[in-house]
Amino acid sequence: MQSLTVYSDTDTKLNAIKTYVGQRGFDFLKITKSRQIPIDVLVTKERLQEFKNTLRANNISYNITIDDVSEIIHKNKEQTEQQNGKRVRRAPRSRINLESFATYTQIVSYVNFLQSRYGEIVEVFSIGKSYMNVDIIALKISSGTGDKPALLIEGGNHGREWISVSSALYIMQQLIENPRNREIFENIDIFIIPCLNPDGYMYSHQSDSTRLWRKTRSTNRFSLCRGTDANRNFDIQWGYGEASVDPCSEIYIGREAFSEAETKAFRDFVLPLQDKITTYVSLHSYAGFILYPWSFTNISPPNLRRLNCVARRVRTAMARVSGITYPIGNSHDLLYPTSGDSMDWVAAHTRINLSFTIEISGGDYGFLPGIQHIIPTGNKIFEAIKVFAQSVDGRICNIN
Incomplete structure (x- = not known):
């Protein structure tokens, strides 16, 4: 999985990117209406080339911010384990x-x-x-x-x-x-x-492979995929947007x-x-x-x-x-x-x-x-x- 920062300086480019929102293999971490604020997205290996082809076809510039997200996850895990073995700073008691x-x-x-x-x-x-x-x-x-x-x-x-x-x-x-x-x-x-x-x-x-889990862990009928986005599940215009x-x-x-x-x-x-x-x-x-x-x-x-x-x-x-x-x-x-x-x-x-x-x-x-x-x-x-x-x-x- 790679992390990309994508720059959409026109509405046409933004709309081309937004077609991937909600699709499997894509995790949009930050996406705004502003053309001044770049978009951050995680893309799985299976969908990566397709997405990059779309970006190039629409003349959309991007940077690879993290080449292999799993490496960063593992690095952070090692830091946490090392910290847990040290004397820690705590408030009294x-x-x-x-x-x-x-x-x-x-x-x-x-x-x-x-x-x-x-x-x-x-x-x-x-x-x-x-x-x-x-x-x-x-x-x-x-x-x-x-x-x-x-x-x-x-x-x-x-x-x-x-x-x-x-x-x-x-x-x-x-x-x-x-x-x-x-x-x-x-x-x-x-x-x-x-x-x-x-x-x-x-x-x-x-584990490292589950670090980016976002949803709940409930089962879903007729699907092997688990979980619901809890912050899309409240009864207010449910299912819109x-x-x-x-x-x-x-x-x-x-x-x-x-x-x-x-x-x-x-x-x-x-x-x-x-x-x-x-x-x-x-x-x-x-x-x-x-x-x-x-x-x-x-x-x-x-x-x-x-x-x-x-x-x-x-x-x-x-x-x-x-x-x-x-x-x-x-x-x-x-x-x-x-x-x-x-x-x-x-x-x-x-x-x-x-x-x-x-x-x-x-x-x-x-x-x-x-x-x-x-x-x-x-x-x-x-x-x-x-x-x-x-x-x-x-x-x-x-x-x-």
């Missing part, structure tokens, strides 16, 4: 290695430790079971009793997006184990689902909306709390955007001014520590029309006022960040969470 990508077993162990050590502010629970009957672990961080508005943070929707999970863990560690951050949740509660898709996440940890009805596609929508145990668990957790949660943040990787609704249309949501205000403040906070300025806007205009994602479902079918996605930018190899990027990325996302926390109770951007 912490039991999570913040310099390595945790397994799901380690995540569960860590959140249980947090509850046992910081039970006065931490409550651990399961929002439901995955397809493989694994508990989808979540925790609530609260400074006390009372009816407080809440922030919901979710990572690990896609199995291979390890940096979204490590960022959620970093947020947990900073909020709970660093006393200086207690003021962040003095007047609000915070819910964190570090890994919504534990089956896919665990499968992506199994850049999505696929092919079970072997990376963006397969599932047999019906909410066909997946994981998306149903999320729905059933959120709906009873929709009058408590005011801000929702979904962590993904690796395009490097701050997104808000809608993904399926360019019609502006009614609270656009407030969404844009919060997003701008988040962008400033992240740039202050990273030097990287993320574009902000709705997914439909910045990326491409999609449907069935959690951000839009929350915005359309709950009373949660603010719904966002952060597409975390990658490291040396974009979609495969090395362990050296875990802490800097976590710190960047934590700065964003500080701003989102201020939006929960109207301390910032309290506008219509």
